[in-house]
Amino acid sequence: MSVSVERRSAAGEADGSVQLDDAVFAVAPNIALLHQVVTAQLAAARAGTQSTKTRAEVSGGGKKPFKQKGTGRARQGSERAPHFTGGGVALGPKPRSYRQRTPRKMVRLALRCALSDRAAQGRIALVDRWPWETPSTREARAALGALGLDGKVLVVLTRSDETAYRSFRNLTDVQVILDGELNAYDVLCNDWIVFTDATLPAPPDGSVPVESPTLAKPAQSTAAQENATEPAESKDSEESDESEESADE
DSSP states (O other), X not given: OOOEEEEEOTTOOEEEEEEOOHHHHSOOOOHHHHHHHHHHXXXXXXXXXXXXXXXXXXXXXOSOSSOSSSSSSOOOSOTTSTXXXXXXXXXXXXXXXXXXXXXXXXXHHHHHHHHHHHHHTTOEEEESOOOOSSOOHHHHHHHHHHHTOOSOEEEEEOTTOHHHHHHHTXXXXXXXXXXXXXXXXXXXXXXXXXXXXXXXXXXXXXXXXXXXXXXXXXXXOHHHHHHHHHXXXXXXHHHHHHHHHHHXX
């Protein structure tokens, strides 16, 4: 089922609608896949630096606490054994990596499933561009209000949108992310996903179906069409001249 989204300016003014790519925004959700990918992403975010010392790593314990026999106590070889105060830790955590291997196709499919879920709920917003020349948190908050976005908002930017990044970063309910870093976990953690014309995922062929006349490509001029046909006509004339010369010979 095709999904379209209304294209608006930062002031909230409508500017036509854009047909979203079905391969990205109309995918059947796969809950098991989303769970596996999100779990792997959270596991990879763990530092894994926790560490405890074993009985071989703690200081002390160089001699036998007391003699083997005659005391009536259980025999002991070191006061740094795990059952002694200040001793080593038995089976304690050590530095390790929690990273899980997740195929790239699964990660991409999980992202498409998450975007499709937000598109099905009507939680995808499209802005032509962010027009601010200087960073302004006040204007960024006003833009979200004009767009009617409530709750947690994920704003997808390009690396050239430095002004927009500095405008949104101080808002508590707004998360800013680059288009190349978009992932399923961040999409699912936010209520709204805001794209611009530059960050909206395009169809595989690179074309963007647009119903707004402002986004349509201008038609090729008549002069350009005539220039495009000139080489073909000159080539035909050269071939005809060569045929006449051969006939005279």
